[in-house]
Amino acid sequence: MxxxxxRGSTSRSSSEYADVPxxxxxxxxxxxxxxxxxxxxxxxxxxCLPLADHIAxxxxxxxxxxxxxxxxxxxGLVNAVIRFDVNAGSDFVSFAVPTIMGxxxxxxxxxxxxxxxxxxxxxxxxxxxxxxxxxxxxxxxAPTASELAKELDMDRDEVVEGLVAGSSYNxxxxxxxxxxxxxxxxxxxxxxDVDTALDQIENREALRPLLDSLPERERTVLVxxxxxxxxxxxxxxxxxxxxxxxxxxxxxxxGRLRDQLE
Amino acid sequence: xxxxxxxxxxxxxxxxxxxxxxxxxxxNLAVVRTLIGALATAExxxxxxxxxxxxxxxxxxxxxxxxxxxxxxxxxxxxPRVDELVVDVSTTSTADDILTPGSFxxxxxxxxxxxxxxxxxxAELGGVGPVVGISLTTRRVSSAR
Numbered sequence: 001m002x003x004x005x006x007r008g009s010t011s012r013s014s015s016e017y018a019d020v021p022x023x024x025x026x027x028x029x030x031x032x033x034x035x036x037x038x039x040x041x042x043x044x045x046x047x048c049l050p051l052a053d054h055i056a057x058x059x060x061x062x063x064x065x066x067x068x069x070x071x072x073x074x075x076g077l078v079n080a081v082i083r084f085d086v087n088a089g090s091d092f093v094s095f096a097v098p099t100i101m102g103x104x105x106x107x108x109x110x111x112x113x114x115x116x117x118x119x120x121x122x123x124x125x126x127x128x129x130x131x132x133x134x135x136x137x138x139x140x141x142a143p144t145a146s147e148l149a150k151e152l153d154m155d156r157d158e159v160v161e162g163l164v165a166g167s168s169y170n171x172x173x174x175x176x177x178x179x180x181x182x183x184x185x186x187x188x189x190x191x192x193d194v195d196t197a198l199d200q201i202e203n204r205e206a207l208r209p210l211l212d213s214l215p216e217r218e219r220t221v222l223v224x225x226x227x228x229x230x231x232x233x234x235x236x237x238x239x240x241x242x243x244x245x246x247x248x249x250x251x252x253x254x255g256r257l258r259d260q261l262e
Numbered sequence: 263x264x265x266x267x268x269x270x271x272x273x274x275x276x277x278x279x280x281x282x283x284x285x286x287x288x289x290n291l292a293v294v295r296t297l298i299g300a301l302a303t304a305e306x307x308x309x310x311x312x313x314x315x316x317x318x319x320x321x322x323x324x325x326x327x328x329x330x331x332x333x334x335x336x337x338x339x340x341x342p343r344v345d346e347l348v349v350d351v352s353t354t355s356t357a358d359d360i361l362t363p364g365s366f367x368x369x370x371x372x373x374x375x376x377x378x379x380x381x382x383x384x385a386e387l388g389g390v391g392p393v394v395g396i397s398l399t400t401r402r403v404s405s406a407r
Binding site for chain 1: 296299300303304306307308309310311312313314316317320321324362364365366367369370373403
């Protein structure tokens, strides 16, 4: 395997690291677990650090501290160096880049801000969630903050704060474990009446295809709320998600329609 | 009545009323929704009404923002009354199709709140232009008070 001098566009980054394959070959000569092996591997990692830092920079400005990103990318690099098999014939850079990117992406997934909510708030959110559904059953409508405070024997202000905070923490919602949006059971029978319901709308000819183009679940909650006059709590029960999630689906659906109706 | 006067009037009428002014830009709607959600929750609307009002204010503000210029000001006045919560949103605009009765937007707003009113005032003294606004009323649940 000689240096791929004639390779086109991919060779820029590869040729920057043209000496790396030889370093890996030297590593392969050494017995695993020895001090020399370790030292040679460290040398490769050090040699390739610019690659990790370069990838970290590409994810800059997405709300994660720069230092953390560099750290995570470097972990990805170490993993790539450990896993790379020089005899498999592939180029180290094209092997390492997806590995490092994968590590950075995992970091974003696991550490997005919404997960870093204080435990106290999460617990409060859960208590409010279950008290809300209990009270909704009992009252036949959604409860107020005062009713929740009384039910939970809590300070009213604390309940208000918890409710307000909860509504801005997306991933805290009780149904967040429920996977994608479109795997909900379709409520086909409720959608049959859209045509008659649409009669009250003036520009229904324009609206109809837009409704049809909405994702299944968004269309369902939209129709139930605006054409069947169900409350958000009733829809939540019917569709099997939290009221907060119904609210988000409605907001999203209205936003889409708004953009397209203009 | 001008924007400012209506706010003065609301404040004079009700010491609990809250007013918010932001640039008439869509990116300000997140904070507007949060404020409305917090106020409506603290005012003891039931949680469905709170969620509906957030959607309604979002819809009304979007209509207004789209009919004005980015340097215009969007004014929200939340006026808690004994048996209802009234939210007035307004801005300066010369558009005459802010919200057409019978349109989908109108249907959405009337589904989400108990009463929807359009209001329009003459040019302000400063010559900023005519004020248009949407007034949303949500009634409190009867058993709460």
